[in-house]
Amino acid sequence: MQIFTFRVEFEKEEDGRYSAYVPALPGCHSWGATLEEARANMAEALRSHVASLLDHGDSVPVDGSAPPVVHEETFTVAV
Numbered sequence: 001m002q003i004f005t006f007r008v009e010f011e012k013e014e015d016g017r018y019s020a021y022v023p024a025l026p027g028c029h030s031w032g033a034t035l036e037e038a039r040a041n042m043a044e045a046l047r048s049h050v051a052s053l054l055d056h057g058d059s060v061p062v063d064g065s066a067p068p069v070v071h072e073e074t075f076t077v078a079v
Helices: 036-055
Strands: 007-012 020-022 029-032
Touching: 007 036, 020 036, 029 036
Parallel strands: none
Antiparallel strands: 007 020, 020 029
């Protein structure tokens, strides 16, 4: 078993659902009605995507993206 780590981007869509994608793996994306569902669906999509690359003898790209975000918040201010 090999271990791979990737940064996953989550975005809340206008309809309230969450979309998720892996910048280092074009085409690896998923969604969910809630953030928790999007996380679970993304985990399965990521496993399937990497397994497919390995099964076909392709290399798995190294996630050379920026360091992972430790914490992110949205601030609203009145001026």
